[in-house]
Amino acid sequence: MSSETSAPRPSQPLAFLSECRTRIDAELERLLPQENEPPRRVHSAIRWSVFAGGKRFRPALLLATGKTFGAPTEVLLPSACALEMVHTYSLIHDDLPSMDNDELRRGRPTCHIQFDQATAILAGDALQTIAFQTIANDSGLTPEIRVLLISELASAAGTPKGMVAGQALDLEAESRAVSGEELEQIHRLKTAALIIAAARCGALVARANEAELRAITTYAAHLGLLFQITDDLLDVTATAESLGKTPGKDARARKATYPAIYGIAAAGERARSVHTDTCAALESIFRPTELLRGIAEFILTRQS
Amino acid sequence: MSSETSAPRPSQPLAFLSECRTRIDAELERLLPQENEPPRRVHSAIRWSVFAGGKRFRPALLLATGKTFGAPTEVLLPSACALEMVHTYSLIHDDLPSMDNDELRRGRPTCHIQFDQATAILAGDALQTIAFQTIANDSGLTPEIRVLLISELASAAGTPKGMVAGQALDLEAESRAVSGEELEQIHRLKTAALIIAAARCGALVARANEAELRAITTYAAHLGLLFQITDDLLDVTATAESLGKTPGKDARARKATYPAIYGIAAAGERARSVHTDTCAALESIFRPTELLRGIAEFILTRQS
Numbered sequence: 001m002s003s004e005t006s007a008p009r010p011s012q013p014l015a016f017l018s019e020c021r022t023r024i025d026a027e028l029e030r031l032l033p034q035e036n037e038p039p040r041r042v043h044s045a046i047r048w049s050v051f052a053g054g055k056r057f058r059p060a061l062l063l064a065t066g067k068t069f070g071a072p073t074e075v076l077l078p079s080a081c082a083l084e085m086v087h088t089y090s091l092i093h094d095d096l097p098s099m100d101n102d103e104l105r106r107g108r109p110t111c112h113i114q115f116d117q118a119t120a121i122l123a124g125d126a127l128q129t130i131a132f133q134t135i136a137n138d139s140g141l142t143p144e145i146r147v148l149l150i151s152e153l154a155s156a157a158g159t160p161k162g163m164v165a166g167q168a169l170d171l172e173a174e175s176r177a178v179s180g181e182e183l184e185q186i187h188r189l190k191t192a193a194l195i196i197a198a199a200r201c202g203a204l205v206a207r208a209n210e211a212e213l214r215a216i217t218t219y220a221a222h223l224g225l226l227f228q229i230t231d232d233l234l235d236v237t238a239t240a241e242s243l244g245k246t247p248g249k250d251a252r253a254r255k256a257t258y259p260a261i262y263g264i265a266a267a268g269e270r271a272r273s274v275h276t277d278t279c280a281a282l283e284s285i286f287r288p289t290e291l292l293r294g295i296a297e298f299i300l301t302r303q304s
Numbered sequence: 305m306s307s308e309t310s311a312p313r314p315s316q317p318l319a320f321l322s323e324c325r326t327r328i329d330a331e332l333e334r335l336l337p338q339e340n341e342p343p344r345r346v347h348s349a350i351r352w353s354v355f356a357g358g359k360r361f362r363p364a365l366l367l368a369t370g371k372t373f374g375a376p377t378e379v380l381l382p383s384a385c386a387l388e389m390v391h392t393y394s395l396i397h398d399d400l401p402s403m404d405n406d407e408l409r410r411g412r413p414t415c416h417i418q419f420d421q422a423t424a425i426l427a428g429d430a431l432q433t434i435a436f437q438t439i440a441n442d443s444g445l446t447p448e449i450r451v452l453l454i455s456e457l458a459s460a461a462g463t464p465k466g467m468v469a470g471q472a473l474d475l476e477a478e479s480r481a482v483s484g485e486e487l488e489q490i491h492r493l494k495t496a497a498l499i500i501a502a503a504r505c506g507a508l509v510a511r512a513n514e515a516e517l518r519a520i521t522t523y524a525a526h527l528g529l530l531f532q533i534t535d536d537l538l539d540v541t542a543t544a545e546s547l548g549k550t551p552g553k554d555a556r557a558r559k560a561t562y563p564a565i566y567g568i569a570a571a572g573e574r575a576r577s578v579h580t581d582t583c584a585a586l587e588s589i590f591r592p593t594e595l596l597r598g599i600a601e602f603i604l605t606r607q608s
Binding site for chain 1: 337341342343345346347393397400402403420421422423425426428429430432433434436437440441446447448450451452454455458459461462463464466468469471472473475476
């Protein structure tokens with residue numbers, strides 16, 4: 001059980017994530033349009049949602065993967081921020097009344113509540129645009145790498161293989177019973193695709209070889225599933241305070257979740273088993289993978 | 305008055321636009337996700353809006369500019385389609401109830417009326433993603449050109465210098481009196497930016513030199529303004545049948561338009577004067593510019 005014997009001390013991934021967050025926030029601050037520049041309302045809405053206290057898990061994963069394969073953090077930062085912009089755009093649009101109708105996220109009013117629907121739609125639209133623009137303009141990377149990253153990110157964000165497809169299938173599934181298989185397909189698209197893109201983009205910037213890219217893709221696919229299972233479990237078990245959003249909302253919306261389909265105990269068991277798969281995928285990588293193991297451990301044991 | 309003596313016969317730009325439309329539609333058909341592939345509702349919505357009978361003016365301008373500077377049509381087609389996807393995404397989102405609340409476009413129900421708001425939001429989101437993906441994956445262009453095109457398109461689509469900024473300022477202006485200067489700023493961002501990007505992208509693919517790129521940018525900036533003035537005039541003077549949407553809507557929404565601010569006669573005069581500027585910008589280009597003159601003529605005299 002190498003995944004357990006080599007597990008890092010709990011403080012290690014937390015320290016890494018915390019350092020990532022500081023650097024990512026500073027880079028986002030630099031990349032995003034200023035609030036005092038018109039259109040002020042949209043720029044304020046963009047910053048309201050981007051700087052809402054997110055954990056920066058996806059960009060941190062990009063930094064961790066890039067670092068594992070030898071890329072310097074400063075070279076990875078713009079792409080990591082682009083990924084976080086795509087993630088934030090999807091949250092803003094998913095929260096809209098015609099979608100998931102969420103009024104609270106990370107303990108604060110969602111974008112369309114704090115501003116208005118039109119502004120929230122435009123803020124999300126602009127964030128997607130700025131994400132691709134950030135990579136296209138990133139002079140720290142070769143044009144070859146930039147088009148690879150844009151292609152990865154677009155595939156993970158769009159349809160039929162990405163986030164938009166997952167959100168569409170999720171909305172469609174709300175009105176009927178969903179099988180465990182359909183549930184995993186929804187989450188593969190809605191959540192795992194962007195997590196996989198994060199890991200692959202880090203590896204691509206660091207010019208990892210084909211075998212390494214395959215291994216990191218498997219790692220991230222398991223990690224994405226683990227992330228979703230623990231997310232669903234937290235919706236059942238956490239308090240509103242620790243979660244920053246209304247818990248129990250999935251159940252009330254009769255959303256397809258792991259605890260709803262399998263029960264809480266079996267969902268917890270599934271999380272531990274997926275965590276083992278996640279770490280096992282790293283065994284073929286002949287690089288120091290403590291950071292990536294630490295992130296998997298962090299996701300398994302997270303409280304928010 | 306070289307712009308008048310060298311004006312093409314009216315049939316020439318029409319034939320070119322018609323041929324462009326056929327080739328662009330075939331390429332869009334190839335690039336967009338299939339309706340029978342899940343999520344079917346979103347894919348149907350994408351195709352509903354993309355194949356709604358648009359004139360393909362922006363992608364045709366990209367083809368015309370590229371052709372003027374010597375690029376083959378087949379090399380220009382994917383970027384031209386990416387541009388049309390960005391345009392269509394903006395129409396879908398602008399039509400939403402919280403934005404311009406339009407139920408009819410090109411004589412058919414708008415996307416959120418035909419489907420639903422969530423589907424329309426996702427269809428627009430996905431179209432933006434596929435646009436950037438199309439350019440990033442375009443193996444007919446070097447990676448250097450691809451990142452240039454993505455950067456151009458993103459700047460024209462986003463904020464503070466593009467379409468999202470224009471739409472935000474337009475919404476903000478609805479509740480108050482707007483000066484002629486503010487009106488031109490809104491249209492520069494909301495309409496002209498993407499028209500300028502179309503012309504510049506064609507020139508970039510064809511590797512036009514710096515002076516040519518400057519001239520074509522000036523041409524397209526005037527053309528964008530001309531397009532908006534004739535668009536506003538058509539809203540006042542055209543019938544619902546020729547327009548494919550409800551005319552007079554701008555006036556009822558108390559939108560800032562050229563006829564509203566200057567009156568119909570003065571707006572028509574302004575259109576003719578801007579048309580002269582548009583053609584004058586071509587005089588420094590030592591290439592056959594009949595096609596680009598023809599397009600300006602077409603925009604000045606269009607009936608829909």
